[in-house]
Amino acid sequence: MEASEILRNHNLKKTSPRVAIIEALQSSPLPMGEDEISNLMGSHYDRTTFYRSALTLEDAGILHRIVIDKLLVKYALNEGQHHNAVRLNHAHFFCNHCQKLICLENIHPGPYRLPEGFQSQASEVIIKGLCSKCN
């Protein structure tokens, strides 16, 4: 789907940074970091606009953000080539060796059996280890 169509489907105005972020993410089979996205955005990139646009896209449900060890942040589209409508609540795999992050769309964290009176609102699962290439 074209970036402009995705934005329209989510009732968001088409701005060049939003389009550039979506297109950057569409170009990769893996979630990308800000450094990788900014390389592809070229002249559309500036830090503040990037954060603001990424947040808007996240709030609209267009992308999700994965934070690894509070340091490394990656972004991935919720739907598209690699996220065929299977989404949101899935586990991620982080390779300790090549630092690659992978969406495990078919692996769902939970539901967990919580103690009496507890209610889950979100759960994030990042499995760390070695990917098939590094193993």
Ligand SMILES: [Zn+2]
């Ligand atoms: Zn690896």
Ligand SMILES: [Zn+2]
């Ligand atoms: Zn994911």
